[in-house]
Amino acid sequence: MKAGKLAYVIISTILILVLTSCSNKDFGYGVDKIKNTHSVYNTSIDNYPDDIDALMGMDNSLKNLKMLKLDSGQKPFELYLDYQLYSTEANKLFIESQKYGMKGTTENGFGCRSRKFIVESSGLRNESANKGFAMIEKMQEMMSIYPKESSEVNLTESRLNFLNITFNAISKNAKRDASIIDSFCPQNVTDAILADDRFEDENEEVN
Secondary structure, eight states: OOOOHHHHHHHHHHHHHHHHHHHOOHHHHHHHHHHHHHHTTOOOTOOSSHHHHHHHHHHHHHGGGGGGGSSOOHHHHHHHHHHHHHHHHHHHHHHHHHHHHHHGOOOOOOOOGHHHHHHHHHHHHHHHHHHHHHHHHHHHHHHHHHHHHHTTTTHHHHHHHHHHHHHHHHHHHHHHHHHHHHHSSHHHHHHHHHHHHHHHHHHHHOO
16 A cells, blocks of 8 residues: 555544544533533532522523433433432522511411411422432432443542432431421411401401
8 A cells, every 4th residue: 555545544434433433422422411401500419599590590491402412421310310300409498488588487487377388388398309319319329320421520428428418417407397397386276366457457447
């Protein structure tokens, strides 16, 4: 084979290998897509926006990545994406649970007139914890089956322990608030108090 032709073949082969490598959609490619979504909202895996609209937009963007098909690493990517989605949903629900401030908890005292706020807040916090537990399950599954990919995205035992502690605390506090308000201010008692309030307001208007 002539030197010129041989050089052409070598260069062509190298170009094919480079182009093939560049076009390979592997686990890292999928992770980059997730990182791009975070960059749009100026967030990271450890730092989520505290704005509901931003979280909903981020959630929709991440859900769109479910349609992404990779050449390799599809399953660990799907697990990691599910982990991200559960994390986003958990954060969104928890932020929603804080809209009533201290009126939504029994921590610093409460009255039966605050029942609806505490019931709603504790319910949202419990839902947040459940999403968190689902996220942890995805994380455990990925760490068990795909340790290499887990290491690449910093899914570690220390992170797992931290998340377990965090969502167990959220769940415990939510259930405590729900139990306390149901014990001291059941719905019938609260309804009677609110009815008395309305009766007094009506009498004041008449007088």
